[in-house]
Amino acid sequence: MSAAMDTESTYSGYSHYSGHSKKAHRQGSRDRHKSPRSKDGSRSEKSVTIQTPPAEPLLGNDASRTEEGQDDNWGETTTAITGTSEHSISQEDIARISKDLEDSVGLDCKRYLGLTVAAVLGLLVFLTPIAFILLPQILWRDDLEPCGTVCEGLFISVAFKLLILLIGTWALFFRQPKADIPRVFVFRALLMVLIFLFVFSYWLFYGVRILDSKDTNYQGIVQYAVSLVDALLFIHYLAIVLLELRQLQPMFTVKVVRSTDGESRYYSLGHLSIQRAALVVLENYYRDFPVYNPALLTASKSRAAKHMAGLKVYNVDGPGNNASGQSRAMIAAAARRRDSSHNELYYEEADHERRVKKRRARLVVAVEEAFTHIKRLQAEEQQKAPGEMMDSREAAQAIFPSMARALQKYLRTTRQQQYHSMESILQHLSFCITNNMTPKAFLERYLSPGPTLQYDRDRWFSKQWTLVSEEAVTSGLQDGIVFVLKCLDFSLVANVKKIPFIKLSEEFIDPKSHKFVLRLQSETSV
């Protein structure tokens, strides 16, 4: 942080606070807990956030599952190309592939092999009907029977069907691949095999029956080509159903729990393979889960360590090292031990919450006051006072110092300070000023940790993921499957449950059947 920000250390911050507390005649327990608190604070100041080292390809992480080395540049979220894709690819994709080839360090033959196979197949398939129609014209033009309007009609229909096929293929398959998955995409592979067999059989038939025998019935040949295009359109329909529609209807609910702090979310999925389900979970992870903050995790471990510390096992029964018996004895003794760590936790948490609320109140007031200094100039006013006008960036820089200290203190208290640099805060401030946001809207980003996507990429702890699963990753989801998505610092455990079969019955209520009586309880004196 630059000099404009508050540079007082955490220690002085706490003594400043405890000075206030004495004045306010608060209970002494807070002073009693000052020392462990400040120790925690200084520990969090000293602990360095470990970022994924960028130049290290992630190999050997459960290598049985990942058969290819991952691209080290932001493995799963940028333009890495999937293993297989349907039909042909456009020129932009080829350009992008070559750019990626230059960028990436680890070249991946399997991935690009699949891609080239798909491209070649797509091109072949697209040109086949045209070839079927043109080859007789080229080879034995003079022998062909003339066919007038019928053939022309068929030519038009072939042309339009091919155009529709082209557009449909573009819409369905020419999409920027968003992930790099470990195993081949089963349905796509199946479809490619199907198309290949189909086209192959058509060529076989064509070669044997038409080319060899030099069939003169041109109309029949053209109709043969038309039937091929029709069948291709139906295969495209099959592709849509298999790849897109089948997974839309929700069949399973996945509960995803983050291993470090227990954050959990539920997602609904359709019939997907495990790897695709993992992709869905990861895409939603970046949006739904609050960002992973290692600074928040140190407290519980230290508590647990303190609980077991101070117990020693003495063996009075003679020699013989019964290690498991000793550890069991230690656990039993620790469980029976009456210590006040729960008290400490309770007071610490209550204290922390109070402190956070106080700092938050100061922050809100400071920001509100800062925002009152800025006023937007209307168009007609803009000509009147040209000297003092600032753009939003300068306005942000002007009001930033008045709120900087309160903001930094708040971020320190909630352990978020490494997620927001001064530059990012200034940018956000100018963004809010430009869009007429209120102070509360500006503060929304800082008051509580947001999803991972909100922060700068360098702050993410989760860039490369490994899928750990007991079943094959291309097998479909079933009830009770558990898979784990591991990254370096934490893991996401996903538990799949089937949505129950719902028996819905109907009951008809006559609108006239809503009748009521008065229920009385009167008391009569006699």
Place this chain on the structure above:
Amino acid sequence: LGAQLYNGVSALLPAGRFLFCCHRQRIEIHKLRQGDNLILGFSIGGGIDQDPTQNPFSEDKTDKGIYVTRVTEGGPAEIAGLQIGDKIMQVNGWDMTMVTHDQARKRLTKRNEEVVRLLVTRQSLQKAVQQSMMS
């Protein structure tokens, strides 16, 4: 104004297995003349046309019988030993377990009667007898 009290414990079968509901008490109330009216000095609630779930005194909330909801201090009912929460089973021989509220009121306030003899059931009495049977 005299009061006649005699406990009637009825329907006690041997071995005490079955306990039919009533441990009854017979209470004789002499009406007090107040001006033109003869009053008994208590209030009733309940009846087959009323809501039994709102009855605070009944043990079974589907019981639509007539219950004593208030006993005025020093009135003839209190002197006779009627207590709040008693369920009135009979009045002068007329059954009160299946009557409407108004019918019950009429049976109690007949102008030509000076004495009403009630057969009441009391929960505390029931419990006391039950406990003595258990021991």
